[in-house]
Amino acid sequence: xxxTAFVAKYSKLKIxxxxxxxxxLAIVALxxxxxxxxxxxxxxxLTGLFFAESNLSATAHTVIFDVRIPRILAAIIIGMALSVxxxxxxxxxxxxxxxxxxxxxxxxxxxGATIAIINSWGxxxxxxxxxxxxxxxxxxxxFIGNLIKRSGDITLILVLGGILVGTIFSSLVSxxxxxxxxxxKLPAITYWMMGSLGSIQMxxxxxVIPPMxxxxxxxxxxxxxxxxLTFGDEEAQSMGVNTDRLRLIVIICATLLTASSVSISGMIxxxxxxxxxxxxxxxxxxxxxxxxxSMAVGGSFLLVVDTIARTLLAMEIPLGILTSLIGAPFxxxxxxxxxxxxx
Amino acid sequence: xxLEIRNLSFAYKKDQPIIEGISMKVERGEIVSVxxxxxxxxxxxxxxxxxxxxxxxxxxxxxGKDVSNSSRRELAKQMGYVPQNHAPSFPxxxxxxxxxxxxxxxxxxASPSELDYRVAKEAMENLNILYLADKRYTEISGGERQLxxxxxxxxxxxxxxVMDEPTSNLDYGNQIRLLNHIKRLAGQGLSIIMSxxxxxxxxxxxxxxxxxxxxxxxxxxxxDEVITEDNLKNIYGIDVEIANxxxxxxxxHKICIPVVA
Numbered sequence: 001x002x003x004t005a006f007v008a009k010y011s012k013l014k015i016x017x018x019x020x021x022x023x024x025l026a027i028v029a030l031x032x033x034x035x036x037x038x039x040x041x042x043x044x045x046l047t048g049l050f051f052a053e054s055n056l057s058a059t060a061h062t063v064i065f066d067v068r069i070p071r072i073l074a075a076i077i078i079g080m081a082l083s084v085x086x087x088x089x090x091x092x093x094x095x096x097x098x099x100x101x102x103x104x105x106x107x108x109x110x111x112g113a114t115i116a117i118i119n120s121w122g123x124x125x126x127x128x129x130x131x132x133x134x135x136x137x138x139x140x141x142x143f144i145g146n147l148i149k150r151s152g153d154i155t156l157i158l159v160l161g162g163i164l165v166g167t168i169f170s171s172l173v174s175x176x177x178x179x180x181x182x183x184x185k186l187p188a189i190t191y192w193m194m195g196s197l198g199s200i201q202m203x204x205x206x207x208v209i210p211p212m213x214x215x216x217x218x219x220x221x222x223x224x225x226x227x228x229l230t231f232g233d234e235e236a237q238s239m240g241v242n243t244d245r246l247r248l249i250v251i252i253c254a255t256l257l258t259a260s261s262v263s264i265s266g267m268i269x270x271x272x273x274x275x276x277x278x279x280x281x282x283x284x285x286x287x288x289x290x291x292x293x294s295m296a297v298g299g300s301f302l303l304v305v306d307t308i309a310r311t312l313l314a315m316e317i318p319l320g321i322l323t324s325l326i327g328a329p330f331x332x333x334x335x336x337x338x339x340x341x342x343x
Numbered sequence: 344x345x346l347e348i349r350n351l352s353f354a355y356k357k358d359q360p361i362i363e364g365i366s367m368k369v370e371r372g373e374i375v376s377v378x379x380x381x382x383x384x385x386x387x388x389x390x391x392x393x394x395x396x397x398x399x400x401x402x403x404x405x406x407g408k409d410v411s412n413s414s415r416r417e418l419a420k421q422m423g424y425v426p427q428n429h430a431p432s433f434p435x436x437x438x439x440x441x442x443x444x445x446x447x448x449x450x451x452x453a454s455p456s457e458l459d460y461r462v463a464k465e466a467m468e469n470l471n472i473l474y475l476a477d478k479r480y481t482e483i484s485g486g487e488r489q490l491x492x493x494x495x496x497x498x499x500x501x502x503x504x505v506m507d508e509p510t511s512n513l514d515y516g517n518q519i520r521l522l523n524h525i526k527r528l529a530g531q532g533l534s535i536i537m538s539x540x541x542x543x544x545x546x547x548x549x550x551x552x553x554x555x556x557x558x559x560x561x562x563x564x565x566x567d568e569v570i571t572e573d574n575l576k577n578i579y580g581i582d583v584e585i586a587n588x589x590x591x592x593x594x595x596h597k598i599c600i601p602v603v604a
Contacts, residue, residue, distance in 0.1 A: 225446065230431065231429075235429075239499060240418070
């Protein structure tokens, strides 16, 4: 009798590869860019952290520590956050086509950022405002859901509510754009809506790490139970899950992840939809491994795409545009080639 | 172990009860078949018993204790639910699906342990489906899926199994095999409440039967008392004859034959 399925399966090799992948890619990405940085420079920078003496040039030091490291960290963190958030939303809504945009989170956060830009609230103001309106959007979606809850299943109603809220917020963004100062504010808003990591600084990263940890830790702890939500509320309840509470926790955490990402990077689409599918193709649908794999793959993916975005052309390509251009065809490929990831 | 249902009612709107005044008792190792036409309220009754729907009247009492204030986790340790065949959204492996039945026994922030794997394996062995363990739940047949859902409920280690039309969508051979599994599980001490559209299946399983019509109990008792020509005519509106067929070993078997006018 084949017995493999009954031992908790952990391929050590797989874990090592998944942990090392983003780290290796980060080191490679450090060397890529307009200003040449060699592996020797990276070594010097690293040793310089621990020993006072380092003959690294001042320019290289600035490029490594003030330009590339914040940007690389941001790409990895945001890639992880958007992917985990997307995987969690797909499970809670029992729908593999769902992404963080579904509850109007992104549109709400986008509106918040637009208001901050038009009022010149500075980068911290943009982040906080994006975050607050992202949460407000989810709350509105929930509120609308409760208004029309009477019949039908909660998933469909929340998705409908999310579309409504998303439409309202994107209309408001258009309204603000139409009255914005066309020489200064309008380009800033437009550029921000396209998504970019071009102006990331270390302080942005310090700012998003706490909310991201608050979002990601409960999801990782509850990841096995997330599986049960995919079987629908009644079945999950009959197996002993308090589905209302679990779903609320998952939605709040996933929203927190999306809103914090959007608050520093602008709108970066498709990552939350495509990466969980890709991860599912690698490891199967069990959230026990799906969430960690989504994190590793999502972080690596966004890092690679962002590195392309800043190096491919003489000018920087907005990251959000590139993720969409890569994500959409890749998604079609996944859907047509992998039965594993799709029913 | 006993399950007692007292005067149970459920309604979406007041004054329009879907089920009303349902009372019954199920002892350890007993099978209760619930019969009734489409829309009689069988599934609603089951979901109300399981606490998935909130009863607006009446009580569900397990071991002398009213379960209306029990947590989901406590309820799940008492009652397992085998829903009607369904299409899952994601292609889990069969062993993962069975393991999900262990949820009520697993700490909130934990994943299944070696013990949980062992219980899941035993549940699958009990139903002879260990060979399915590594297959994808989305790619097995309807009959196999039904057995996986039962294994999942068994992994829950409940005292009572509530099965909603367990034989629907199964071919003839699988129907009989499934009924044999049900009889065997009852023999192991599990109480079983199941709905069926086949009077013959109730007769095959023995034990008790209940007939539902328009959300109310028409009659209840032993299968022999309940499955009668008059009662079947009453709930389904067709003429039926109950015949005693003698099979090769000399035993008599009651069977249900529709009469063509």
